[in-house]
Amino acid sequence: MPSQMVVFSMLVAIEMNVLGLNFFEEVLEVVEQLLEKMPPTWGGYWLLNNFPGSFEDPGSKIMINYKGLLTFLFNKFAPWDGSEYKELEPAVNWARSKQVPFTFTNKTDFWDYEKDVNDPPIVRTYLAGTLLQPGRVGKEFRAFMREQLFVGVARDLWIGCTGILLGGKTTEGSLESTPLHPGYRSTVTSLSCGIALADAESGAPLLNQTTGNNELIEYFQTFAKGKRNFGSGMYLNEPWKDDPYWKEDFWGTENYERLLLIKRL
Ligand SMILES: *[C@@H]1O[C@H](CO)[C@@H](O)[C@H](O)[C@H]1NC(C)=O
Ligand SMILES: *[C@@H]1O[C@H](CO)[C@@H](O)[C@H](O)[C@H]1NC(C)=O
Numbered sequence: 001m002p003s004q005m006v007v008f009s010m011l012v013a014i015e016m017n018v019l020g021l022n023f024f025e026e027v028l029e030v031v032e033q034l035l036e037k038m039p040p041t042w043g044g045y046w047l048l049n050n051f052p053g054s055f056e057d058p059g060s061k062i063m064i065n066y067k068g069l070l071t072f073l074f075n076k077f078a079p080w081d082g083s084e085y086k087e088l089e090p091a092v093n094w095a096r097s098k099q100v101p102f103t104f105t106n107k108t109d110f111w112d113y114e115k116d117v118n119d120p121p122i123v124r125t126y127l128a129g130t131l132l133q134p135g136r137v138g139k140e141f142r143a144f145m146r147e148q149l150f151v152g153v154a155r156d157l158w159i160g161c162t163g164i165l166l167g168g169k170t171t172e173g174s175l176e177s178t179p180l181h182p183g184y185r186s187t188v189t190s191l192s193c194g195i196a197l198a199d200a201e202s203g204a205p206l207l208n209q210t211t212g213n214n215e216l217i218e219y220f221q222t223f224a225k226g227k228r229n230f231g232s233g234m235y236l237n238e239p240w241k242d243d244p245y246w247k248e249d250f251w252g253t254e255n256y257e258r259l260l261l262i263k264r265l
Helices: 024-037 089-098 110-114 139-150 152-156 198-202 214-230 246-251 253-264
Strands: 005-016 042-056 063-076 102-107 125-132 159-165 189-196
Touching (some): 005 042, 005 110, 024 063, 024 089, 024 139, 042 139, 089 102, 139 152, 189 214
Antiparallel strands (some): 005 102, 042 063, 125 189
């Protein structure tokens, strides 16, 4: 681990009807530009959800209700060297033009970063993932995500995505040396999306929550399947449980056939 790190963080409320604002399209474009340009010294997360929330406007002290939040939480695994604003230029420029606050923070080491980072409390969720590929994240991807999170019945459901930037040396390494899905070597984000099940958000103790969530799970299959159009491969730790294409998505067809042959020896 490097001796120092830099953290970039920014929260963007997406729909703010009271202000007549909807940042979805432009802020997703910022994400796409970053994915194309960010050097591999940067890793971290972008998180998108359709949850409702509110905050107090610092100027007017008025409470602003919003729907949907995009969180940028990027880590540079290297000491501050002055290139940070330039490297994250699409986000920095956009934020300045909209007066959306953001911060860069120096961290002395990995623990200095990790000690304040908490996962949210346990929520029962049905997940589907894909490894987003360069060149496939664009206008159609935005339209798809908007439809799945912010249009029609989706608005009444709790849907959230975690985009994990792999960064580092993950694009290196030969494809032949391991059975890893080739999509890992080119991906720009491992995107895991999930739908919160039943009363998961109600605060009822986990073991008291209802388990009859078939309708929600069935509903989510369209999202799970459609997301594959923008990626190739799937992070095995957060897979789509009912993926009918699991051979292709987990291993890639060629690797799967080879692995099967070896298993049958
Ligand atoms: C981080 O630390 C460097 C000195 O090591 C300093 O020049 C820079 O301004 C700091 N950045 C922030 C955002 O505090
Ligand atoms: C949760 O379920 C247990 C066992 O059925 C029951 O004893 C307990 O009262 C329930 N708790 C709540 C908060 O509903």
